[in-house]
Amino acid sequence: MQVPAARIVFSADDRAEIAGAVSEILASGALTLGRHTKEFEAAFAAAHDAPYAVAVSSGTAALEIILRTLDVAGGDVIVPTNTFAATGYAVLRAGATPVFADVEPDTFALSRATVEAALTPNTRAVVGVHIGGLIAPDIGELTAMLDERGIVFVEDAAHAHGSKHEGRYAGSFGAAGAFSFYPTKVITSGEGGMIVTSDERIRDEALIYRDQGKAGFLGNVHIKQGYAWRMSEPHAVTGTVHLRHLPEFLAVRRRVAARYDAALAGSEGFDVVGAGSVSNYYKYLLMPQPGIDRARLKKELKERHGVSLSGEVYEAPLHQQPVFESYARGGLPVAEDLCARHVCLPVHSDMTDEEADHVIAALAATYQTLALDR
Numbered sequence: 001m002q003v004p005a006a007r008i009v010f011s012a013d014d015r016a017e018i019a020g021a022v023s024e025i026l027a028s029g030a031l032t033l034g035r036h037t038k039e040f041e042a043a044f045a046a047a048h049d050a051p052y053a054v055a056v057s058s059g060t061a062a063l064e065i066i067l068r069t070l071d072v073a074g075g076d077v078i079v080p081t082n083t084f085a086a087t088g089y090a091v092l093r094a095g096a097t098p099v100f101a102d103v104e105p106d107t108f109a110l111s112r113a114t115v116e117a118a119l120t121p122n123t124r125a126v127v128g129v130h131i132g133g134l135i136a137p138d139i140g141e142l143t144a145m146l147d148e149r150g151i152v153f154v155e156d157a158a159h160a161h162g163s164k165h166e167g168r169y170a171g172s173f174g175a176a177g178a179f180s181f182y183p184t185k186v187i188t189s190g191e192g193g194m195i196v197t198s199d200e201r202i203r204d205e206a207l208i209y210r211d212q213g214k215a216g217f218l219g220n221v222h223i224k225q226g227y228a229w230r231m232s233e234p235h236a237v238t239g240t241v242h243l244r245h246l247p248e249f250l251a252v253r254r255r256v257a258a259r260y261d262a263a264l265a266g267s268e269g270f271d272v273v274g275a276g277s278v279s280n281y282y283k284y285l286l287m288p289q290p291g292i293d294r295a296r297l298k299k300e301l302k303e304r305h306g307v308s309l310s311g312e313v314y315e316a317p318l319h320q321q322p323v324f325e326s327y328a329r330g331g332l333p334v335a336e337d338l339c340a341r342h343v344c345l346p347v348h349s350d351m352t353d354e355e356a357d358h359v360i361a362a363l364a365a366t367y368q369t370l371a372l373d374r
């Protein structure tokens with residue numbers, strides 16, 4: 001049996017519906033920021049209990065626009081070092097300096113303590129990342145501390161479609177949340193991003209930024225330095241159709257994760273990350289014991305068992321990436337260890353129990369081989 005790293009699920013009915021809608025869009029000539037964009041925004045906001053949603057061209061754009069509406073230029077913005085480069089880029093492009101912080105080993109996320117260790121006199125905002133779709137159960141302690149200090153919290157929710165903690169969805173813990181619809185994400189529009197917020201001012205400014213800073217769609221008065229961050233109508237309709245399946249995709253992903261949890265509980269070789277938390281399982285995070293060679297584990301799983309692990313989140317922390325070299329301020333040991341060791345088991349929105357069981361058996365067999373060789 002072959003289990004790929006990711007599978008992007010569009011049923012034949014969905015593909016036919018999208019093709020029909022794209023044909024109508026092309027015939028109408030209304031190709032961008034039209035009816036379908038509004039529908040996608042309304043549906044996404046409803047699915048996340050969010051008062052407002054603004055569709056944009058990517059998750060990176062969503063994050064940069066939020067940071068621009070918060071006027072962080074000239075200040076420091078704390079980000080976890082174990083994130084995608086786009087989180088750091090958005091901070092830089094919004095005119096701020098990224099300050100990389102360490103994270104907690106059991107959530108892969110920032111906490112009150114790790115942010116306090118990274119605070120500077122110039123800290124304007126903190127971007128929390130729900131890595132793999134996991135909302136850290138102690139997020140409330142972090143946001144309470146930031147509120148006391150008057151520092152804004154922003155969520156990079158690129159991984160966290162439908163993730164919930166204590167009845168609240170990702171995107172509702174800070175001033176605004178940025179989602180990505182890149183193809184491998186739980187919901188995709190091909191390319192795209194979404195800003196969710198309960199702040200009317202952020203919503204209004206985001207609408208201006210995404211369309212070249214124009215005061216209105218039809219006018220030509222530019223009041224902010226925006227960009228071509230619009231979402232096209234074919235992308236929007238693709239996202240709307242995919243989003244309808246969010247509840248069933250989450251149910252499948254959680255069923256697979258529960259199977260992995262049950263098989264790995266008490267395992268001597270691996271620690272499950274975030275066990276007991278509620279995630280959308282964009283990624284199923286696992287920490288092999290120290291000394292297990294990750295590259296070899298992945299190679300054996302693929303070559304002997306046909307199991308491809310999903311990509312790490314992330315293989316190298318940003319403070320060790322060449323492009324961010326000048327922003328590094330010393331070691332961040334927890335994140336360095338997580339990045340070096342963790343693996344992500346494959347989870348698909350249409351994964352069968354047989355596939356999940358094959359992954360479990362392959363992992364156990366491979367661990368035995370590697371442990372014997374140690």
Ligand SMILES: Cc1ncc(COP(=O)(O)O)c(C=O)c1O
Nearest residue numbers: 058059060084086158180181182
């Ligand atoms: C944590 C994180 N932030 C931001 C992004 C950027 O999203 P996009 O690729 O849609 O620009 C991604 C995308 O993979 C991501 O994983």
